[in-house]
Amino acid sequence: MATFLQLCQSVARDSGTVSGVQPTSVTGQTGRLAKIVLFTATAWTDIQNSRSAWAWMRAEFEGGAAGGVGEYTAAAWSLDDWAEWVVSPGSITLYDPAVGVADEGEIDIIGWDAYRRRYGRGAQTIGRPIACAVKPNGALLLGPIPRAAYTVRGEYRTAPQLLTTNTDTPNLPKRFHDIIKWRALLLLAEFDEAPTAMATAATNYRRMLGDLERDQLPTITVVGGALA
Structure with a gap:
């Protein structure tokens, strides 16, 4: 090393x-x-x-979604080394923390335009999220907007590691x-x-x-x- x-x-x-x-x-x-x-x-x-x-630049996250809030940034989930979400079929899951991981299931990955058409126009009914999309600003969107607290899990790509001190070690x-x-x-x-x-x-x-x-x-x- x-x-x-x-x-x-x-x-x-x-x-x-x-x-x-x-x-x-x-x-x-x-x-x-x-x-x-x-x-x-x-x-x-x-x-x-x-x-x-790169495999070594993938990391897992687990974040809490609050009732009535459908948009989440990396900062909201304290992901200091975040670069972008890994969004591929099956990559994002969600469960009700009151039930536990037995309730965990995959949610659909949809495009930003599809999200806007489906969840961003007109009157919306809150509920259990069944889909997610990435907003142009990088935020992760849940649809429909959660009716209660949920736990969201998935992966993200990390930002490049910078070498600045003598003992910094490439990861x-x-x-x-x-x-x-x-x-x-x-x-x-x-x-x-x-x-x-x-x-x-x-x-x-x-x-x-x-x-x-x-x-x-x-x-x-x-x-x-x-x-x-």
Whole structure:
């Protein structure tokens, strides 16, 4: 498992342009070492943003819906690392907390336009929600508006993790931590306009990216077999 500082030191070492074990900290650096720290942090953000379905960036939530309230933001459910809801068939469930999880069932996922037509116009009757939609501002909408308290459960995608302190550790599986180094070395080589270093870093980055995709992206099933 590599910390942010250790990753920066690996980038500096493997770049062949820095002597000794440097940097000694990710803060207060100037010149070449500041570039290495910046490119290492940027590399991690780039990797997280490169795909929308990384498994390690999915998290579960459980939030309370109140009677008479049909719209919920991530902040309302204290999801500080939220980026977007995972909305796919069966991904959102709901139950009456007075009954417990024996009452839990899936609710339909519908589009914003369908929600507006069905639940956003005219007089509405409150009841047990049977559907949900994502509003353009990112809020999760329940329809019909709950008549009482319910518990909502599902998944969301987390926002990219930022590396800022020496001990920050990337939250992807540790066996893939070196992909950050290779991406950072690629950024550094591009900055240096060093074609040989660029080619080496690109080859290793693509190899590790392929391994990461096979391990951390959903398997696509098609007629006749499965595709990774």
